[in-house]
Amino acid sequence: MSELLQLYKKTRSQSAALCEPLEIEDYIPQPVDFASPPKWHLSHSTWFFEEMILKKFVKDYQVFNPHFGFLFNSYYQTLGERAIRTERGTITRPTVKEVYDYRKYVDDHISALLQSPINPTLEELIVLGINHEQQHQELLITDLKHTLSYNPIYPLYKENFNLTAQQNSEKGWLKIDEGIYSIGFEGEGFHFDNEKGRHQVFLHEFEISKSLVTNAEFIEFMEACGYENFKFWLDEGWNWVTENQVKSPLYWTKIDDKWHSFTLEGLKPIEPEDILTHISFYEAQAFATWKGCRLPTEFEWEVAADQLDWGKRWEWTYSAYLPYPKFKIAEGAVGEYNGKFMVGQMVLRGSSTATPEGHARKTYRNFFQPKYRWQITGIRLAK
Amino acid sequence: MSELLQLYKKTRSQSAALCEPLEIEDYIPQPVDFASPPKWHLSHSTWFFEEMILKKFVKDYQVFNPHFGFLFNSYYQTLGERAIRTERGTITRPTVKEVYDYRKYVDDHISALLQSPINPTLEELIVLGINHEQQHQELLITDLKHTLSYNPIYPLYKENFNLTAQQNSEKGWLKIDEGIYSIGFEGEGFHFDNEKGRHQVFLHEFEISKSLVTNAEFIEFMEACGYENFKFWLDEGWNWVTENQVKSPLYWTKIDDKWHSFTLEGLKPIEPEDILTHISFYEAQAFATWKGCRLPTEFEWEVAADQLDWGKRWEWTYSAYLPYPKFKIAEGAVGEYNGKFMVGQMVLRGSSTATPEGHARKTYRNFFQPKYRWQITGIRLAK
Amino acid sequence: MSELLQLYKKTRSQSAALCEPLEIEDYIPQPVDFASPPKWHLSHSTWFFEEMILKKFVKDYQVFNPHFGFLFNSYYQTLGERAIRTERGTITRPTVKEVYDYRKYVDDHISALLQSPINPTLEELIVLGINHEQQHQELLITDLKHTLSYNPIYPLYKENFNLTAQQNSEKGWLKIDEGIYSIGFEGEGFHFDNEKGRHQVFLHEFEISKSLVTNAEFIEFMEACGYENFKFWLDEGWNWVTENQVKSPLYWTKIDDKWHSFTLEGLKPIEPEDILTHISFYEAQAFATWKGCRLPTEFEWEVAADQLDWGKRWEWTYSAYLPYPKFKIAEGAVGEYNGKFMVGQMVLRGSSTATPEGHARKTYRNFFQPKYRWQITGIRLAK
Amino acid sequence: MSELLQLYKKTRSQSAALCEPLEIEDYIPQPVDFASPPKWHLSHSTWFFEEMILKKFVKDYQVFNPHFGFLFNSYYQTLGERAIRTERGTITRPTVKEVYDYRKYVDDHISALLQSPINPTLEELIVLGINHEQQHQELLITDLKHTLSYNPIYPLYKENFNLTAQQNSEKGWLKIDEGIYSIGFEGEGFHFDNEKGRHQVFLHEFEISKSLVTNAEFIEFMEACGYENFKFWLDEGWNWVTENQVKSPLYWTKIDDKWHSFTLEGLKPIEPEDILTHISFYEAQAFATWKGCRLPTEFEWEVAADQLDWGKRWEWTYSAYLPYPKFKIAEGAVGEYNGKFMVGQMVLRGSSTATPEGHARKTYRNFFQPKYRWQITGIRLAK
CATH class of the missing domain: 3.90.1580.10 (paralog of FGE (formylglycine-generating enzyme))
Structure with a gap:
């Protein structure tokens, strides 16, 4: 397995790992327009690979679902109409399970693509997609924290997972x-x-x-x-x-x-x-x-x-x-x-x-x- | 089983039956302030029985969860603080499963209560609770339709379930x-x-x-x-x-x-x-x-x-x-x-x-x- | 002078009398959309006579100013486009003096019209115009009070003019x-x-x-x-x-x-x-x-x-x-x-x-x- | 007369000259919060001299009107409460005439002050006040243009006064x-x-x-x-x-x-x-x-x-x-x-x-x- 494919796979599983402690219910809400639901982050970063890479580099590629381009585009006006940003929290279908199926489908195609030697343009786009997904991992967890904070009963995401308990190592x-x-x-x-x-x-x-x-x-x-x-x-x-x-x-x-x-x-x-x-x-x-x-x-x-x-x-x-x-x-x-x-x-x-x-x-x-x-x-x- | 208990049970199962075609995801969103998520309707109508009846008529009644009064009160100012109406769609926990557990818990207590002869005040409140739940059944289905309508892919609730295909029987x-x-x-x-x-x-x-x-x-x-x-x-x-x-x-x-x-x-x-x-x-x-x-x-x-x-x-x-x-x-x-x-x-x-x-x-x-x-x-x- | 003309004149001077204590500055502002400036009330009630009566009953009538229909129509959609209601306070021209000239011009024409015997339709419209102006007199003074109330130095409209110091004459x-x-x-x-x-x-x-x-x-x-x-x-x-x-x-x-x-x-x-x-x-x-x-x-x-x-x-x-x-x-x-x-x-x-x-x-x-x-x-x- | 006093007087008359073509009515409205009425600019720049200079450098100085500090402060929180910025267009009193009286009163005191030799701090503040008034002259004319533009009859400020008809002198x-x-x-x-x-x-x-x-x-x-x-x-x-x-x-x-x-x-x-x-x-x-x-x-x-x-x-x-x-x-x-x-x-x-x-x-x-x-x-x- 190439180093690039390894990195791809590691990044992709990291997104899933972040969602491991979630209930299905947690994937849905979007209380404010500047934060997005986990389901959207998982789908959008997948759509990025499908739209920017698979549709261009895989001959006769069949998209997983023709609606997803519309639903999971974020702000790329070049790529056509998009669902309204403030209404991401209203989209109950596809279900979370279907989103994971979508991820698997795209992962399989990317893996197949990376079996053979690839040209630099493609490599560059894969690396961009990986970095893009990493950005969305950070947003996924901060957006999630924000959504959970709306709940007056202060739900727990995970024991011993505290992003904010660090101290300084130096002074002066x-x-x-x-x-x-x-x-x-x-x-x-x-x-x-x-x-x-x-x-x-x-x-x-x-x-x-x-x-x-x-x-x-x-x-x-x-x-x-x-x-x-x-x-x-x-x-x-x-x-x-x-x-x-x-x-x-x-x-x-x-x-x-x-x-x-x-x-x-x-x-x-x-x-x-x-x-x-x-x-x-x-x-x-x-x-x-x-x-x-x-x-x-x-x-x-x-x-x-x-x-x-x-x-x-x-x-x-x-x-x-x-x-x-x-x-x-x-x-x-x-x-x-x-x-x-x-x-x-x-x-x-x-x-x-x-x-x-x-x-x-x-x-x-x-x-x-x-x-x-x-x-x-x-x-x-x-x- | 008394007629009242029968009616109670029938009404309660009717709410669950309405939700039978739903995915977990569908229970969550509230795109507009005037409509509420299915999870909220199921919880609120249950809370009504707990708050208005069980807490008053069952000795030493233990509420299912002390937070639920705050979360699922609708507009009864007499009964203390409430979660904000416009933020019902942000509440991912309790989960849908926990809500059904809550329903069962309250149903069990109401059933027990109705085993013995009851006084007219209690009967009146039970009937009020049943009518209240019926009102929320109607809202549940119309609110749900409204939420699903936000999804650009027009999700299906159920085949052969069309509330709006009726014709007139008379003229003049x-x-x-x-x-x-x-x-x-x-x-x-x-x-x-x-x-x-x-x-x-x-x-x-x-x-x-x-x-x-x-x-x-x-x-x-x-x-x-x-x-x-x-x-x-x-x-x-x-x-x-x-x-x-x-x-x-x-x-x-x-x-x-x-x-x-x-x-x-x-x-x-x-x-x-x-x-x-x-x-x-x-x-x-x-x-x-x-x-x-x-x-x-x-x-x-x-x-x-x-x-x-x-x-x-x-x-x-x-x-x-x-x-x-x-x-x-x-x-x-x-x-x-x-x-x-x-x-x-x-x-x-x-x-x-x-x-x-x-x-x-x-x-x-x-x-x-x-x-x-x-x-x-x-x-x-x-x- | 006919009784109707007398009533017309009395009503019209009453509007001017209400404005007698005002400075030019007071005729202009509209701090809220539901209240209008004195200048607008004086013009609008005049426009009503011009639009509903003079244009219909006076042969070859020349409107005082063709822009005034647009500026001083209130909500009569039948009569064409109107200046936006919330922006009445931005209209500095025509000046207050021009508005009084407008009133005089319309009064002269109405007076001339009422010299000769008139038909019942016209009489009815004149009476409607008088009642309309009376309604605007009440609004003029209540709107003015509202506008003056915004001024932190509490300006005086007129000594010994207190609309709100009355007591009950009866009990029980x-x-x-x-x-x-x-x-x-x-x-x-x-x-x-x-x-x-x-x-x-x-x-x-x-x-x-x-x-x-x-x-x-x-x-x-x-x-x-x-x-x-x-x-x-x-x-x-x-x-x-x-x-x-x-x-x-x-x-x-x-x-x-x-x-x-x-x-x-x-x-x-x-x-x-x-x-x-x-x-x-x-x-x-x-x-x-x-x-x-x-x-x-x-x-x-x-x-x-x-x-x-x-x-x-x-x-x-x-x-x-x-x-x-x-x-x-x-x-x-x-x-x-x-x-x-x-x-x-x-x-x-x-x-x-x-x-x-x-x-x-x-x-x-x-x-x-x-x-x-x-x-x-x-x-x-x-x- | 000192050069500074000359500059002061020239600047002050320039503000009045800009308002020379105005009707009283034009001094009042404020259709948008980011622009202010001419009356406010004339008063505010005067208040600046009174507040920053006369109150500090003239012994026993009597302010022209104790309300004006409240009415004509712009955003200086250090100097106490202020009338709300968005409501400048509602203030009909003081009248325009009173504002010009205010200007004269302050001008007389500043002129008296500048008869005798002055220290550098005072000179600096006078120069700051002059520059401040110049800034408000530019705003006065651009704000006025904006207000007049709301009037659907396109009022004229002044013939042959066109701020925007200039051409380039160079190319490349x-x-x-x-x-x-x-x-x-x-x-x-x-x-x-x-x-x-x-x-x-x-x-x-x-x-x-x-x-x-x-x-x-x-x-x-x-x-x-x-x-x-x-x-x-x-x-x-x-x-x-x-x-x-x-x-x-x-x-x-x-x-x-x-x-x-x-x-x-x-x-x-x-x-x-x-x-x-x-x-x-x-x-x-x-x-x-x-x-x-x-x-x-x-x-x-x-x-x-x-x-x-x-x-x-x-x-x-x-x-x-x-x-x-x-x-x-x-x-x-x-x-x-x-x-x-x-x-x-x-x-x-x-x-x-x-x-x-x-x-x-x-x-x-x-x-x-x-x-x-x-x-x-x-x-x-x-x-």
């Missing part, structure tokens, strides 16, 4: 000198188009923290009335706080005067020394201002990365998600992957405890709208 | 003389508080149609640009039509220039002679105006009912849902059943093909907001 | 026997189409209060936590209270622990013995329930009217605004006056201190959506 | 070499805090157009179905186009198959060679993509500025509005001027025909949300 500040630095992906290996285009930036001297902000530090901010004082907040952030009456990180709730948090192991007391998570860019920025610091830019982060311990939280930067100087959008559906989101979002760097093994890179550019908190996000300060 | 007009008539429920037997209070009304002479409006007649209205001409519509109805771009009854879609309708048997061509359904009060009223007629009042309907063939559609009347002269709201939770909805809704009379056997009465007052169409509604003209 | 209950009664307008004289169609209704015995509810009585309800206890409220009313956080009648504000109210004389302390006003149907109904009473129906009200002192408040009834048995919508634009609003609104009977002299009748049917409070509304109890 | 592309460049304000003279902090950036070689995009070029884009093809648009932009059904630049309307535009001179035909304006960032970006080019970054723009003819349009850049490396928010109210808007907005560089003389600088950073179009915006391409 790292100083980086002023100078011209190279940014962006270089070399062999998989990478997304948005990180391509190695280029120079000039950075002034800066310091960046070796540790991420902890729950204890953030509770200090809360106890100093950080959520009640406009002067720490960007204007948009202040509107967000007041309109949504935000008073704590996502999933936190006070019971008998003690902070608790909903986790995939159920409701747990907040551990002060654990690294803070589930905060928006607005909260990250307000905390930094209150602390007399700031968030790093994505360039500062990338330059410092080799000397930092990262990978526990997606770290908000104070960089907007914009194209690199030589960025070009690819033709066709693949071109819709990243480029069209380059306005209104902020860059997050690093990776998180929900990121599949082997998926992270120091040049990786993740991005979300500044209000979102359901990912495993965190804060690293700079000054 | 029935004339009723001017005079004083008695309205409201009288005598023994179950009835809701809103139909109680036998009282007199004076009616002027009127005529009422022996048949309900058919698809063919409504298509005439559509072809006469009925949906495009404001002059047939009430102002509120015209706003509803234009804001929602309504162009046909609910579930209708044109394929190759031929009208089809989503049914519980899948997508079917419209049969011209079948009785029209899934229309709002606004559409009923506009059709009547276009036809040079009007809708009957609920009093006219009740007076004429003995001479009419009714029971295929809930028939919109031009009566607002208001209290009868001697109406009094009962104390406590039971008092929240009907009275508090007496503003902003229109009365529907009769019953429909989705109404459980034995549930209908000529004095029965159903009511919905004038915009709703997902019930099996229809039009009977008067003049 | 009036008893009316069961029987058949006649309802609706009969005889000569102006009346709207919605009150036409004298017909019989059967009423059961009832009692109706000789007085209207006072501020003191309503404060009792507030102090008994009436606004905080769902059990007094209709479901729709309870949603309205909680969504809008209603805690008092409209325009009330507490200063140094004492209730005050914004009036056309500025901010004034609440006088306990004054008759309550600016309450919604929901509040009226909740108060009645709390008091162990109910609101009268419009039929009960009309039958009792001759023995009551009415005219200080528009009195909410527990009758929905529906057509009388023989109601027919007139052809053309005049037919849009009343009939198309017959769903979703509640009837108010009587008249108020803002109603122009000579405009009230005991058969008059006013109607508003149950949530509205900016009219001079009040509560009369029944039981 | 300017090439800039790769290298390290300095960015940000340096030296004496007024500047805002957001452009301070001279710092280095590394730029790769690029070309920038010497001309701005014309109406003719944009019509080509429209005729090539640019508004109908998702592939030219950022995802957020495509949502904006479809939700708002955008089909042309703001104020454009087709009459007899010919494009016209609402201007301050009334409705005018589009001149093909005039420079395009009133477009959003989304439209600018889509146009650039369609053309196979891109928008410049704000750094590229600033480096090229000395060799470009700019000043006719605010030019959208593909830079998010973010802090410069050494940016620090000032303490107190002045600190709320710029920094708190640094998320979710895009930078515009240059200036426009509505910018007051002497207000522009090549380091000036203007910023708006990407959807806004009511400013005099334009497109300069880069590649």
Whole structure:
């Protein structure tokens, strides 16, 4: 079995493994438009292989079900009409069993295809599909956590599965000198188009923290009335706080005067020394201002990365998600992957405890709208 | 086994029978706030027996699960906090299996309770619970149809199960003389508080149609640009039509220039002679105006009912849902059943093909907001 | 000068007199869609005479300005496109001066027309136009009060002009026997189409209060936590209270622990013995329930009217605004006056201190959506 | 008279001069929350002098009216409660005349203050107040245009006053070499805090157009179905186009198959060679993509500025509005001027025909949300 096929199979079973603790019922709901049901993630990542690879590289390929293209396309306008994003939680059929049949059908065809030697274009698409599925694994678990959190009885996903109980290994500040630095992906290996285009930036001297902000530090901010004082907040952030009456990180709730948090192991007391998570860019920025610091830019982060311990939280930067100087959008559906989101979002760097093994890179550019908190996000300060 | 217990058991199994064709996945979604998932209906009608009866009449009764009161209360504010109505579709646990266990647990306790002779208060509450469950059976099937209709692949609920393929048995007009008539429920037997209070009304002479409006007649209205001409519509109805771009009854879609309708048997061509359904009060009223007629009042309907063939559609009347002269709201939770909805809704009379056997009465007052169409509604003209 | 012309002139100057205390600035804003600026009322009532009378009865009549039809039509769809209702507050031109020029131009033409003998159709339309303008006088002053109330500095309209400082002249209950009664307008004289169609209704015995509810009585309800206890409220009313956080009648504000109210004389302390006003149907109904009473129906009200002192408040009834048995919508634009609003609104009977002299009748049917409070509304109890 | 006082007086009379063609009515409405009425601009810029200068530097200064602080504060949370931004159009009092009295009162006090020698802090604040008033002059005229555009009769502001009829003076592309460049304000003279902090950036070689995009070029884009093809648009932009059904630049309307535009001179035909304006960032970006080019970054723009003819349009850049490396928010109210808007907005560089003389600088950073179009915006391409 080729290494590629091995990687393919490992990735595919990892998706199924994530769903192993679920009941059929858990695969269905979509309480908010920005998160999708497990059934959809399993189907959509499969559809990606069928649509982008099998339909093009397998002669006389018969699609598993002609409706699935419509149901499980996400946002690829190039590929025709799609079911409405906000209504994924209403689709009860195909059943979960049929979705697993669909996965098997596509896996069998991909495996057959990878028995013979393949050309580089095909290899590239397989690798893209694998990385795409890994992205959806991270979303699957964070979306699921979000859906379960709506249930007032705090259901348990799995014992001893806590994505958010990690501590810092280092302390103090790292100083980086002023100078011209190279940014962006270089070399062999998989990478997304948005990180391509190695280029120079000039950075002034800066310091960046070796540790991420902890729950204890953030509770200090809360106890100093950080959520009640406009002067720490960007204007948009202040509107967000007041309109949504935000008073704590996502999933936190006070019971008998003690902070608790909903986790995939159920409701747990907040551990002060654990690294803070589930905060928006607005909260990250307000905390930094209150602390007399700031968030790093994505360039500062990338330059410092080799000397930092990262990978526990997606770290908000104070960089907007914009194209690199030589960025070009690819033709066709693949071109819709990243480029069209380059306005209104902020860059997050690093990776998180929900990121599949082997998926992270120091040049990786993740991005979300500044209000979102359901990912495993965190804060690293700079000054 | 007492007659009451027999009726109880029959009603309870009827709910389960309705769900027999379902997949687990179908029990979950709630795409709109006005309709609820099957799992919720099954649980809520069970909770009603537990809350209103077992907790009061069974010594040391242990509730099946202390969370269920919170999860499956509908709108009884008297009984404490409730899960938010619009989020019923997010609750994946308890599982469907646990819900059936809950039903069995409550059924066992009710059966035990009904082994011994019971007092009239308890009997009354059991009968209320049975009627309550029957109401939820009708909602279960109409809500389910609505949810399945969101799926672009038109799933099938069950072959040969079509709630909407009925025709008229009679034609022509029935004339009723001017005079004083008695309205409201009288005598023994179950009835809701809103139909109680036998009282007199004076009616002027009127005529009422022996048949309900058919698809063919409504298509005439559509072809006469009925949906495009404001002059047939009430102002509120015209706003509803234009804001929602309504162009046909609910579930209708044109394929190759031929009208089809989503049914519980899948997508079917419209049969011209079948009785029209899934229309709002606004559409009923506009059709009547276009036809040079009007809708009957609920009093006219009740007076004429003995001479009419009714029971295929809930028939919109031009009566607002208001209290009868001697109406009094009962104390406590039971008092929240009907009275508090007496503003902003229109009365529907009769019953429909989705109404459980034995549930209908000529004095029965159903009511919905004038915009709703997902019930099996229809039009009977008067003049 | 004919009596009709005299009445016309008197009515027209009354509109101008109401605006006498205004600054130009006050003629412009429309903070909410349900209320209109004074400039619009002055123009619209003038346009009504031009559109319905001058264009039809004056040979070669030249409209004052061809744009005004578009700008000042309210809801008459028969008469072509209209400026959007919610944007009346954005129209700065024509200026207020031009609007008065417009009024003079139309008045001159109407006066000329009324010099010669006129036919009954024309007379009827003139009388309709006068009554229409009287309705807009009442709206002009209540809309203006609403707009001024948005200004945090509580501007003064006019000294010694307080529409809401009246007290009851009588006390106790009036008893009316069961029987058949006649309802609706009969005889000569102006009346709207919605009150036409004298017909019989059967009423059961009832009692109706000789007085209207006072501020003191309503404060009792507030102090008994009436606004905080769902059990007094209709479901729709309870949603309205909680969504809008209603805690008092409209325009009330507490200063140094004492209730005050914004009036056309500025901010004034609440006088306990004054008759309550600016309450919604929901509040009226909740108060009645709390008091162990109910609101009268419009039929009960009309039958009792001759023995009551009415005219200080528009009195909410527990009758929905529906057509009388023989109601027919007139052809053309005049037919849009009343009939198309017959769903979703509640009837108010009587008249108020803002109603122009000579405009009230005991058969008059006013109607508003149950949530509205900016009219001079009040509560009369029944039981 | 000192130079500073001269500049003060000139600026202040310029605001009044802009309002000279207005009727009283035009000072009032605020149809949308992002634009304010002329009365508000005149008052707010005056309040700024009173609040930031007179109250601090004039002993025993009596404010003109104690309510005005509440009414005319814009977003300075440091300075206490404010009237709600969306309700500026409802405030009819103070009258326009009173506002001009207020301006005179403040002008008299500022003039008196500037008779004697002043310290640098005061001088700095006066200059800030002057620049602040200049910013509001630009908004006053663009907001006014927006308000007048709501009137279906297209009112005229002033003959021969057309902000948007300009043509390009140059053609072709300017090439800039790769290298390290300095960015940000340096030296004496007024500047805002957001452009301070001279710092280095590394730029790769690029070309920038010497001309701005014309109406003719944009019509080509429209005729090539640019508004109908998702592939030219950022995802957020495509949502904006479809939700708002955008089909042309703001104020454009087709009459007899010919494009016209609402201007301050009334409705005018589009001149093909005039420079395009009133477009959003989304439209600018889509146009650039369609053309196979891109928008410049704000750094590229600033480096090229000395060799470009700019000043006719605010030019959208593909830079998010973010802090410069050494940016620090000032303490107190002045600190709320710029920094708190640094998320979710895009930078515009240059200036426009509505910018007051002497207000522009090549380091000036203007910023708006990407959807806004009511400013005099334009497109300069880069590649």
